[in-house]
Amino acid sequence: MRKNIPVEFIYQVFSLIVVIILVHGFYVSVVRPNADAELKAEAISMREDPDYVAKRSVYVIVRDFEQEACFILFFWALTIMSYKGWSSFKERALLQSDLVPVAEGMRILPEDTREYARQIQALPEKVREYLLPRALLTALQRFDSTRNVQDVSQAAYEECDAEADRLDSELSMIRYIAWAIPSIGFIGTVRGIGAALAQAHKAVEGDIAGVTQSLGVAFNSTFIALLLSIVLMFVVHQLQLLQERLVLESKTYCDRRLIRHLKAR
Secondary structure, three states: OOOHHHHHHHHHHHHHHHHHHHHHHHHHHHHHHHHHHHHHHHHHHHHHOOOOOOOOOHHHHOOOHHHHHHHHHHHHHHHHHHHHHHHHHHHHHHHHOOOOOOOOOOOEOHHHHHHHHHHHHOOOHHHHOOHHHHHHHHHHHHHHHHOOHHHHHHHHHHHHHHHHHHHHHHOHHHHHHHHHHHHHHHHHHHHHHHHHHHOHHHHHOOOOHHHHHHHHHHHHHHHHHHHHHHHHHHHHHHHHHHHHHHHHHHHHHHHHHOHHHEOOO
């Protein structure tokens, strides 16, 4: 399992770099030029027509640096979760395999455990690191040493519970990103309100363009951050549900395909 940690870390770093390049490139080439053009067109329309009502453009709403940072974190979190979800789907595919070929009515004695263990050990190294093969191998080795079915069940369940704790701890980065996105939105709110207060004297003189634009920064950053946070938390809970089902179904697999066939004589 330790060999997979650097691979996932490299994937996370590489995906962050790619997301930064893509999002920033899209902002520089598409979002900010269109937003600036629309703001200039609205300024001209407002000078020509006092009753003109400005439209809420998507480009203007997402144009600021806080929104860009939120999108970078959002898409980075999605890439991390897609990797974890893909890994969980691969592990769940093993649940359809007959890793311990035992016919109905047959019993596994302590002397037979080594033969079944060798079949699991013959799997490719990457597959052996999945939860189900590890739980089955742990159960067989425990049965060989203790000849106690209750100890076998406990050992298999402990292996699954340890995997559940590991999967939950690996979601800490995703939870941090889900917390950081609204925080960045609030930073934009503070920055926008501060900029609006700095131009209060212009509003007193009748020029409210700068104040309204700064307040737009404040509200738009919070709006985008909260919206992305809602979507991200939904995906996080779906990933967590997938991982919890993997652990529960692995326990059920151990019970039905192995533990109930054990007999200590």
